[in-house]
Amino acid sequence: METRASYVLVGGFVLTFLAGLVAFAIWIAKVDLDAEYRDYDVYFEGTVSGLLKRSIVYYSGIPVGDVRDITLAPDDPSKVRVWIRLRAEVPVSDASIAQLQFQGLTGVAYIELSGGSPDAPPLEPHPGEERPIIQSAPSPILAIFESAPNLVNEAILAVGQIQKLLSDENIASVSGVLRNSDRLAGNLADSTDDLETMVADVKEILAQTKTAAAKINQLVENSNALIEDDAKKLVTEAITTMQTATTLLARVDGMVAANEGAVTQFVNTSLPEVSRMILDLRVTARNLSRLMSRIEQNPAGVIFGTKEAEYDLKKRSTVEDGN
Template identity: 35%
Template sequence: METRAHYVMVGSFVIAVLSALIVFVLWMAKIDFGDKSELYNIYFEGSVTGLRVNEDVRYHGVPIGTVKQIKVDKKNINRVRVRVAIKDPILIRENTSASIEAQGLTGYTYIQIQGGTEDSPILKSRKGEHYPVIPSQPSRIEMLFNNAPMILANLSQLSENLNHLLNQENRTHVKGILENIHKVSGNLAEGHSSLEVTIQEFQNTLRDIRNLITQNQSGVESFTSTGLAEFISLTRETREMINSIKQIADSLNYSAGDFLHRSPQKGYKIE
């Protein structure tokens, strides 16, 4: 009788240990017998480096599933098939898309589900498919690298246009224009007795500006086409300033005496 009781105790202990071991294994495997998750396939054309099985699947940042399988597609070896389990299939609509995203600098990657509207039908598997297929799109980092060559090409074109506009010949023209404007403003401020010289200098300035604009018409158009509309605005304001100065000069040429001596009280004294 004592031996039988001993066997019962040993058997109970073994059963308890095995039960605990089974529960532990199921807990580690995260198996939920009440889980109603549905499986989906996602095909990625680019690299899936960093993505691992059991990583999160998130919907706008909220975990809604896990990655179950990562394999090269046998039907198209240039793409990777990622199978995911989604706990709430109602969130996956026909206009939903998936991408691989990274969290900070830790290297942790996950599947990001985005898009999807309530008026769009729930995604179902099509004829010939075992599981519904969620369309994929490049991640933000991948799109950045894909657009890098175009960005560099635009910067190179912009630099070339700037070099064309700021060549030595144009800098010489601009320097001459500034010198002529300085002379004109100096003559007006000092009340120079000979306005003919001032008007002649101003006409030279206008001629230089016309030549500069004519010679660089194509360069200006190419430069502004890159998005620098500020240059056009600056040119327009410069023309308006020059027209205003020309009107002042014409007025001075028409009646220099009236400008300098409007009345005995209000006239300018010339020493």
């Protein structure tokens, strides 16, 4: 006996099953059909190693989008253009910053967005650009990784310097210093009596210094008294002397004014003559000196003259006197 199937029932069941299967798939894929998205570009300087398509984009730790594509910047190959898609409600503005971050030490990279304000106008694409561009910032972890080789080199150099510092010779020197310090401390401990004596001497010196200071103070007071008494007299006498000198100068000035003509004549005529007279006196003194020398050497020769050979023009030779 052939079972008579109900095609309508089967068809309905199949359709219901398929609709449930689709609903289940959508629920599994977490597809939000009502969600709206906006696309942006982020240009990173240097490498974006670890970042892949479908990598997640976070905003304040919340996944708000994913990476759609990674290409080199068309105008500058040193930059990397990352096309990201964000949910439309994510506040993206000019102040928003995209930074490449890494999850732990696994090397899985993602993009972290920060900044932005809900009141700020939405970011719009520049003319000629397909999508709005979010500013990027270098990743601090990436900077650490890039500078890691230098850090290693510096660490190697530091270790070398420490090795030099801790050489056997330096260690021996430090040991010597420590021994000397120990000896010094011992000596100090042993010379406590000497220190007490020294302190006593210092006290005595300070006492003597105090006495000397008192005497100096007394000397200064005596000097002040002396200056106050004798200096006043001295100043009084100086004033009197100056007044006398002023009076004398006034009298001399008056005398010169009264005899200006005579003084002028003396300066104009007599002074040159005095100068000439001095010259003549010099000549006379020189002649007298010469004469006195001759008298001292040969008095008779001065009176009678010295015996001197004269030149005879006829004989053309010198001849003695009387010849």
